[in-house]
Amino acid sequence: MIEGLGISEAALQAWLAQHLPDGGALRGVEKFGTGQSNPTYRLRMAGGDWVLRAKPPGKLLKSAHMVEREYRVMRALAGSGVPVPRMLALAEDGASPIGRAFFVMEHVEGRIFWDPALPGLAPGERGAIYDAMNATLAALHSVDVAAVGLADFGKPGNYFARQVERWSKQYLAAARVPRDDLLAVMRWLAANMPPDDGQVALVHGDFRLDNMIFHPERAQVVALLDWELSTLGHPLADLAYQCAQWRMSHAGVLRGLAGCDRAALGVPSEEAYVAAYCGRRGLDGIDNWRFYVAFSLFRFAAILEGVVRRAADGNASNPETARAYGRAIPELAEMAAELADG
Numbered sequence: 001m002i003e004g005l006g007i008s009e010a011a012l013q014a015w016l017a018q019h020l021p022d023g024g025a026l027r028g029v030e031k032f033g034t035g036q037s038n039p040t041y042r043l044r045m046a047g048g049d050w051v052l053r054a055k056p057p058g059k060l061l062k063s064a065h066m067v068e069r070e071y072r073v074m075r076a077l078a079g080s081g082v083p084v085p086r087m088l089a090l091a092e093d094g095a096s097p098i099g100r101a102f103f104v105m106e107h108v109e110g111r112i113f114w115d116p117a118l119p120g121l122a123p124g125e126r127g128a129i130y131d132a133m134n135a136t137l138a139a140l141h142s143v144d145v146a147a148v149g150l151a152d153f154g155k156p157g158n159y160f161a162r163q164v165e166r167w168s169k170q171y172l173a174a175a176r177v178p179r180d181d182l183l184a185v186m187r188w189l190a191a192n193m194p195p196d197d198g199q200v201a202l203v204h205g206d207f208r209l210d211n212m213i214f215h216p217e218r219a220q221v222v223a224l225l226d227w228e229l230s231t232l233g234h235p236l237a238d239l240a241y242q243c244a245q246w247r248m249s250h251a252g253v254l255r256g257l258a259g260c261d262r263a264a265l266g267v268p269s270e271e272a273y274v275a276a277y278c279g280r281r282g283l284d285g286i287d288n289w290r291f292y293v294a295f296s297l298f299r300f301a302a303i304l305e306g307v308v309r310r311a312a313d314g315n316a317s318n319p320e321t322a323r324a325y326g327r328a329i330p331e332l333a334e335m336a337a338e339l340a341d342g
Contacts, residue, residue, distance in 0.1 A: 110216050
């Protein structure tokens with residue numbers, strides 16, 4: 001049986017032969033050790049390598065681990081200018097040979113950067129990597145959702161109000177003992193909601209450096225991955241989420257940029273990165289930035305609380321890393337509370 005999938009290689013080969021007839025014989029299955037949400041495997045086949053991504057086993061939080069949404073959005077974005085892998089096949093819950101949904105997609109070769117300080121690169125190369133990431137985010141938020149068939153991919157309007165409510169419920173459902181500071185942040189977010197400005201875009205939901213594959217040699221994003229949290233929403237949610245991560249300690253498990261000399265590294269400041277994004281999207285500036293960053297920190301803490309809970313329940317994709325992520329929650333909570341306190 002393949003670890004974590006609950007299926008033999010022979011049974012998987014039979015499914016692949018039906019849905020991927022040109023793939024050839026299955027020669028091996030390797031589980032990617034990184035990632036905490038949906039177990040992901042490299043399928044080594046005679047016709048080339050593919051990637052299988054599945055829901056985790058066990059009881060899941062409502063609306064979590066929606067690999068079906070990942071498949072749909074990446075398939076819709078093919079040819080849109082947003083770099084995504086080619087989708088091959090989807091097995092939905094009711095028809096899946098493993099009893100839960102999974103999909104198979106193209107394996108994309110390239111570089112994944114786990115450290116935002118980009119060690120081993122020259123300052124000019126670092127700046128180019130960040131600019132490519134910025135351009136990818138702006139391109140994503142410029143997609144015509146109706147033209148790509150995603151007009152019904154989420155509810156337009158009142159995005160942050162709905163998201164604060166959703167992640168408050170998710171946090172309370174996952175946390176065995178909720179933190180007082182995060183409860184206070186929840187109240188502050190609800191009481192300081194910016195007025196809805198009408199902006200609606202396709203948002204990734206987990207837009208960060210290590211969810212991208214870069215060209216082996218050039219500063220170019222060749223695949224944006226991990227679309228589980230994607231929806232129609234406010235584009236500033238993605239931007240604030242990415243910038244919130246950079247405020248985290250570089251020495252911590254989440255590897256932010258706090259404590260790094262960005263100028264020496266050639267990495268743009270938060271202000272410069274936001275300005276480049278605004279320039280690409282024709283925005284004059286951003287109001288209520290403190291709210292957006294505080295929300296992003298709270299939401300990230302809620303996501304990690306869910307990862308920790310799955311580890312405690314025995315359903316984590318990588319239990320050891322999940323427990324390490326649990327140690328990052330206090331940092332996120334404290335930064336969010338500081339922003340809420342002004």
